[in-house]
Amino acid sequence: xxxxxxxxxxxxxxxxxxxxxxxxxxxxxxxxxxxxxxxxxxxxxxxxxxxxxxxxxxxxxxxxxxxxxxxxxxxxxxxxxxxxxxxxxxxxxxxxxxxxxxxxxxxxxxxxxxxxxxxxxxxxxxxxxxxxxxxxxxxxxxxxxxxxxxxxxxxxxxxxxxxxxxxxxxxxxxxx
Numbered sequence: 555x556x557x558x559x560x561x562x563x564x565x566x567x568x569x570x571x572x573x574x575x576x577x578x579x580x581x582x583x584x585x586x587x588x589x590x591x592x593x594x595x596x597x598x599x600x601x602x603x604x605x606x607x608x609x610x611x612x613x614x615x616x617x618x619x620x621x622x623x624x625x626x627x628x629x630x631x632x633x634x635x636x637x638x639x640x641x642x643x644x645x646x647x648x649x650x651x652x653x654x655x656x657x658x659x660x661x662x663x664x665x666x667x668x669x670x671x672x673x674x675x676x677x678x679x680x681x682x683x684x685x686x687x688x689x690x691x692x693x694x695x696x697x698x699x700x701x702x703x704x705x706x707x708x709x710x711x712x713x714x715x716x717x718x719x720x721x722x723x724x725x726x727x728x729x730x
Contacts, residue, residue: 565624567673570666572624572638575612579625580605582634585658592659595695597716615641621682623654626670635661638670640678645691645722646713650688651678655701662697668704675705680726686726693719 565572575583580602586592587608589601590629600608615622623639634655643652653674655667671689678684689707691698699721707723 565603565673565677566629567669569629569695570635570670570673571627571629571632571674572670573627574616575609575623575625575637577606577609579609579634582625583608583637585634586636586656589659592656595692595698596656597718612639612641619651619681621651621677621714623656624670624674626666634658635666636670638674640682640687643688645688645690645715651682651684651686652688652690652706653678654689655698667698667701671701671705675725684727686724689723690715691721691723694719699723 564709583605584602587605590599612622621640621641623637623641625634626636626638627634638655641654642653643650653671655671657667675687678687689702691702702723707725710724712719712721712723
């Protein structure tokens with residue numbers, strides 16, 4: 555379900571509310587960004603300054619593309635559990651729209667990333683009218699590979715991004 559609350563994009567799944575990120579989410583994001591285990595498949599952990607830049611990057615994406623990463627909260631309690639959404643990316647110099655997700659480690663293994671990514675996929679195909687969405691996954695990141703497969707993605711190719719071997723998974727609207 556998609557709606558707006560006080561001008562902010564909100565989408566709901568069975569267990570989650572997905573909403574636009576705001577400056578007030580810095581502490582939430584630091585739960586993930588400061589956790590070396592949660593960030594093991596990214597280039598590094600992030601500082602508070604980098605978290606602020608992340609929020610600003612998402613604000614620009616909302617403004618320019620109508621999407622970005624959304625804050626994921628338990629629907630019943632409003633507790634922060636992670637982030638998921640659709641972001642513009644360049645892959646081998648080609649523009650793409652990527653489904654991305656990153657959750658607080660305490661909530662891993664509960665299917666929340668899959669639930670949120672399915673909602674993002676549906677939004678990309680229906681509300682955005684996209685025919686194709688991707689996920690860029692660092693090769694050793696088996697949990698993210700499993701999420702991509704669970705939402706109907708298949709391995710399209712391997713490439714190098716940020717000097718790291720990266721899988722590109724994709725899904726097409728006709729397969730949805």
